[in-house]
Amino acid sequence: MNARVEPVLFDSRNNIRLFGILHRPEDAREDVGIIILSPGIKSRVAPHRLYVKMAKRFCQMGFCVLRFDPHGIGDSQGEIEERMVADFYGSVQVGRFVNDTIDAMDWMAKEHGISRFILAGLCGGAITGLLTGASDRRVDSLLGLGIPVILDNAVTDQGKYMTRGQLEVLRGSYLKKLLDIKSWSRFLMLKSDYGLICRSIMTAMKSKIGNARKYSNESGNSTGSSTKTGHNFNPYFPMALHKMLSSRRVLLVFSGADRLFWEFEEKYMTPYKNEYEKVKEIIEIYIVKDANHVFSYKVWQGDMLNAAVTWLNMNYSRVNKGRS
Amino acid sequence: MLGLSISTDSVRKFGSLQKDNMQEIPFFFHNENYRLFGVLHEAKKLPRKEGFVFCAPFAEEKLWAHRVMVNFARELAVRGYPVLRFDYMGNGDSEGEFEESSLETILSDTECATRTLMAQVRDVESVNLLGLRLGGTVAALVAESAAKVNKLILWEPILNGASYMREMLRVNLSTQTAVYKKILHNTDDLVRMMKEGKTVNVDGYEMAWPLYEQVEKIDLLERSKTCDIPALIVQICRKEKYVNPLLAKLKEKCSIIHIDISVEEPFWKEIRHYYSKANNLYQVTLNWLEQDER
Numbered sequence: 001m002n003a004r005v006e007p008v009l010f011d012s013r014n015n016i017r018l019f020g021i022l023h024r025p026e027d028a029r030e031d032v033g034i035i036i037l038s039p040g041i042k043s044r045v046a047p048h049r050l051y052v053k054m055a056k057r058f059c060q061m062g063f064c065v066l067r068f069d070p071h072g073i074g075d076s077q078g079e080i081e082e083r084m085v086a087d088f089y090g091s092v093q094v095g096r097f098v099n100d101t102i103d104a105m106d107w108m109a110k111e112h113g114i115s116r117f118i119l120a121g122l123c124g125g126a127i128t129g130l131l132t133g134a135s136d137r138r139v140d141s142l143l144g145l146g147i148p149v150i151l152d153n154a155v156t157d158q159g160k161y162m163t164r165g166q167l168e169v170l171r172g173s174y175l176k177k178l179l180d181i182k183s184w185s186r187f188l189m190l191k192s193d194y195g196l197i198c199r200s201i202m203t204a205m206k207s208k209i210g211n212a213r214k215y216s217n218e219s220g221n222s223t224g225s226s227t228k229t230g231h232n233f234n235p236y237f238p239m240a241l242h243k244m245l246s247s248r249r250v251l252l253v254f255s256g257a258d259r260l261f262w263e264f265e266e267k268y269m270t271p272y273k274n275e276y277e278k279v280k281e282i283i284e285i286y287i288v289k290d291a292n293h294v295f296s297y298k299v300w301q302g303d304m305l306n307a308a309v310t311w312l313n314m315n316y317s318r319v320n321k322g323r324s
Numbered sequence: 325m326l327g328l329s330i331s332t333d334s335v336r337k338f339g340s341l342q343k344d345n346m347q348e349i350p351f352f353f354h355n356e357n358y359r360l361f362g363v364l365h366e367a368k369k370l371p372r373k374e375g376f377v378f379c380a381p382f383a384e385e386k387l388w389a390h391r392v393m394v395n396f397a398r399e400l401a402v403r404g405y406p407v408l409r410f411d412y413m414g415n416g417d418s419e420g421e422f423e424e425s426s427l428e429t430i431l432s433d434t435e436c437a438t439r440t441l442m443a444q445v446r447d448v449e450s451v452n453l454l455g456l457r458l459g460g461t462v463a464a465l466v467a468e469s470a471a472k473v474n475k476l477i478l479w480e481p482i483l484n485g486a487s488y489m490r491e492m493l494r495v496n497l498s499t500q501t502a503v504y505k506k507i508l509h510n511t512d513d514l515v516r517m518m519k520e521g522k523t524v525n526v527d528g529y530e531m532a533w534p535l536y537e538q539v540e541k542i543d544l545l546e547r548s549k550t551c552d553i554p555a556l557i558v559q560i561c562r563k564e565k566y567v568n569p570l571l572a573k574l575k576e577k578c579s580i581i582h583i584d585i586s587v588e589e590p591f592w593k594e595i596r597h598y599y600s601k602a603n604n605l606y607q608v609t610l611n612w613l614e615q616d617e618r
Contacts, residue, residue, distance in 0.1 A: 005352075005417075006352075007350035007351065007352075007361070007417075009350070019350065021417055041387070041388070041391075041598075042387045042388075042390075043387065043390060044417075045387060045416055045417065047384065047387070047527070047528055048383070048384065048422075048527060048528025048529050049415070049416070049422070049528075050528070052417065072391075072600070073391070074390065074391075074394075075348070075350065075363055075394060079600060080598060080600055082598050083597060083598055084596060084597060084598060085594075085595070085596055085597065085598045086596070087598070088598050154596070257502070257503060290503055292499070292502065292503065294528060295528070296499060296525060296527060296528040297499075297503075297525055297528075298525070298530065
């Protein structure tokens with residue numbers, strides 16, 4: 001299917017000019033369009049041009065696809081005031097770019113007559129899509145890649161809130177260092193993170209003596225309060241997800257070797273198991289085996305894209321003109 | 325062949341981003357059979373006769389450094405310099421696949437961007453090239469053949485292509501270690517695979533043999549033509565320290581080159597600080613431009 005690829009500019013509600021690339025197939029569907037949301041610093045292009053590849057594939061399916069830079073990112077106007085990257089990510093995780101996303105939908109509606117939207121994105125783009133979906137009914141579904149459930153910031157010791165999976169990987173690396181002279185030197189010169197070493201070993205011991213239930217209770221319970229799930233859990237995440245899932249569809253794709261998947265499992269799925277049980281028929285979760293956070297390898301990108309295309313075909317076939 | 329599609333039509337069609345004394349026009353232009361994406365930053369008042377073409381760094385370094393380049397283009401534009409930023413074929417929003425790119429296509433794209441800037445902005449009589457990292461190297465190479473290049477500004481350029489390509493292969497080894505917990509293919513294997521027509525993954529970019537081979541052969545110290553054009557080379561480091569001995573050697577060969585040091589974080593890679601502007605680097609560069617005018 002032939003497509004036009006054009007740069008577009010539109011104004012946000014704050015009168016900040018935002019910049020994007022629109023992929024428009026010849027026979028574009030007008031009932032529903034896709035907006036791919038910036039992962040964070042890496043703009044409308046995303047790591048290794050992942051969004052360009054996604055847009056091409058979705059465009060071949062007949063969807064009009066917009067990739068745009070929110071304020072302060074890529075080529076758009078505006079500035080990011082945060083001085084640390086972690087603080088910037090934290091601001092995205094609580095909705096920094098939600099209004100820009102709503103403004104992008106308004107522009108697509110006005111210029112191209114599209115009234116329903118599939119929001120897609122990696123990491124920061126996924127959480128922006130989820131939070132937008134919770135506040136705007138035009139969001140018909142979410143395709144979230146590696147969605148974060150925590151809040152980043154520059155002052156928190158993220159080591160304190162590591163998941164069991166992360167601690168186990170760390171433990172493996174500490175064991176390898178037992179034979180390394182430099183590591184012993186660091187250890188003896190008080191340069192090592194003793195707290196982290198201790199936590200990683202304790203986690204393994206707990207696991208070995210079959211104390212998983214106790215661990216689970218320590219790290220959270222079904223009431224799902226943020227203190228029980230670890231202080232860096234994003235309280236907006238479960239609220240937004242359950243709101244989206246009350247009537248709309250969600251596909252979450254995770255990378256098998258990504259800490260974000262472990263965090264999703266340990267900080268959301270386990271503590272919120274009662275709520276999750278109610279929605280598990282609507283939410284779809286797909287794991288790309290061995291993949292890293294940004295789907296670096298072609299085979300991982302292919303797997304992720306096939307999962308996305310299958311899900312889109314299932315929910316938005318041309319014959320049905322989308323779900324009712 | 326130039327397949328230009330901007331100027332007034334483009335402004336009407338896509339709109340432009342206007343701020344202070346400049347406007348920004350995104351557009352596609354043709355280099356032979358593919359389209360390159362660019363953004364033209366134009367001064368609205370007192371446009372100068374010298375324009376700038378920015379040469380982007382390699383692969384993912386471009387994405388990390390993007391905003392620093394955008395903001396410097398804006399700084400130059402408000403001072404009257406028209407600036408064209410663009411994506412090489414297979415990069416950013418330009419057409420083509422990364423694995424089809426080579427140093428040859430990168431040089432050709434940069435020359436095309438230079439012609440495009442001169443064709444689009446009536447007042448521009450000569451072009452300055454500004455490049456970061458491998459983009460700096462590209463700028464120096466293009467300046468050897470493009471007659472209208474007036475000045476060169478190289479920010480932390482790659483002087484030796486072979487060691488840079490080895491660095492890129494080490495990125496692949498790190499990914500292998502993270503994924504498989506061991507190295508399945510060492511650097512010799514990776515080079516052999518590329519020679520056999522396969523690609524090697526560097527941070528998600530599929531690098532093919534032509535790109536690797538052509539960049540590997542670059543040694544800026546051996547290229548005497550770089551000495552013919554007024555050039556500023558800025559060494560970027562976290563703490564002010566001595567000049568890189570290789571740069572000092574280059575300076576010995578070419579007295580026309582000015583070398584300066586700027587204290588900045590390495591904003592072309594993942595760092596803890598959020599970097600949208602590199603004020604020290606901007607100042608060093610603007611000072612040199614102003615001195616040259618005097």
